[in-house]
Amino acid sequence: MSKIKLNSSSGGGSVSLEAPTSTTGNAAVEFKLPVADGTSGQALTTNASGQLAFSSVASGKILQVVSATKLDTASTANSSGTTHVAISGLQPQITPSATTSKVLIMINCKFSISTANGDTSLKLFRSVGGTETEIFSGTADGSRQGNIWGIADYNSTTEVIPVSSHYLDTPNTTSQITYILKWQSQAQAVYINRSGVDSNSSVYHRNSSSVIVMEVAA
Numbered sequence: 001m002s003k004i005k006l007n008s009s010s011g012g013g014s015v016s017l018e019a020p021t022s023t024t025g026n027a028a029v030e031f032k033l034p035v036a037d038g039t040s041g042q043a044l045t046t047n048a049s050g051q052l053a054f055s056s057v058a059s060g061k062i063l064q065v066v067s068a069t070k071l072d073t074a075s076t077a078n079s080s081g082t083t084h085v086a087i088s089g090l091q092p093q094i095t096p097s098a099t100t101s102k103v104l105i106m107i108n109c110k111f112s113i114s115t116a117n118g119d120t121s122l123k124l125f126r127s128v129g130g131t132e133t134e135i136f137s138g139t140a141d142g143s144r145q146g147n148i149w150g151i152a153d154y155n156s157t158t159e160v161i162p163v164s165s166h167y168l169d170t171p172n173t174t175s176q177i178t179y180i181l182k183w184q185s186q187a188q189a190v191y192i193n194r195s196g197v198d199s200n201s202s203v204y205h206r207n208s209s210s211v212i213v214m215e216v217a218a
Contacts (some may be wrong), residue, residue, distance in 0.1 A: 063101065063215040068092035070193065070209045077114075077189040084123045084182035087192060092213045095176045100218035105136075105179055107148075107165040109209035112196045115188035116157055121150030126171060127178040136167040157196030160207060168216070179213055 070089040078085070087109075094103060105124070113120060125132045137146035149163050171177055183190060191198075193207040 059217055061217045063097055063217055064094065065212065065214045066092045066094045067210055067212040073191060073194045073198075073206065075114075075189045075191045076183055076185060077187065078184050084121075084184040087181050087183055090181045090209065090211045091178050092211050093176055093178045094213045094215060096171060096174055096215050098218070099172050099174055101171075102216045102218055103169040103171055103177065103179075104214040104216055105167045105169060106212040106214075107163065107181065108211075109163045109181070110160045110193055110207040111163060111183075112160050112191045112194060113154055113157060113185070113188055114191070114196045116155045117153045118186060118188035118190070119150065119152035119154065120183060120185045120190040121145070121147040122163065122165075123182045123184075124148050124165075124167065125180040125182060126169060127180055128171070128173055128175050132180065135169060136165075158204070160195050160205065179211060181211055 068090050070087070072089070074088055076085055090109070096103065107124075109122075111120060123134055124136050126135050127133075136148050138148075140146040148165055148167075151161065154161070169179075183192075189196075193209055195204050198204055
């Protein structure tokens with residue numbers, strides 16, 4: 001059976017909830033917790049594993065936030081414009097609490113190129129159990145590939161390009177998800193968190209990038 005424990009100790013006390021020791025028949029136990037206005041209660045239930053969870057959460061509420069931050073620099077140079085590789089350090093992982101949850105992805109990165117008139121692009125992937133799915137790419141047309149961002153014939157090697165992108169994903173899973181940001185370039189190199197010209201001078205800067213993911217209640 002479930003229990004409510006009142007614990008006391010010198011200088012204070014606490015209240016704890018104990019889930020059933022047996023969950024035969026997947027029976028759930030429900031407690032009521034008061035909300036801020038005191039007019040109703042929020043149900044807290046146990047599942048078949050004895051885990052406690054709120055039975056309902058208002059739609060649109062942020063349930064958890066995970067971030068991946070990259071403070072160092074990196075580069076890649078591909079001879080093929082269709083080959084995208086993962087950017088190290090920008091692969092946040094999140095495990096949704098319900099299959100109905102959505103995941104808001106917020107990308108904030110800084111890029112540059114090594115050669116004038118070069119080009120680069122980004123793709124975003126959702127990986128569950130090792131299976132990667134490309135998401136949020138534009139519709140490809142002929143030789144024009146779909147990406148979440150791309151630039152061609154950019155002619156500055158000293159300027160850093162900020163990239164900001166947001167996407168509300170519907171993964172439909174309670175398994176761990178890894179969101180993977182991938183990049184590509186043509187023969188020239190593309191850099192993150194630095195300019196193409198990276199001389200030891202105060203006029204050239206080092207930057208930071210991040211990918212933040214938030215579970216949103218449906």
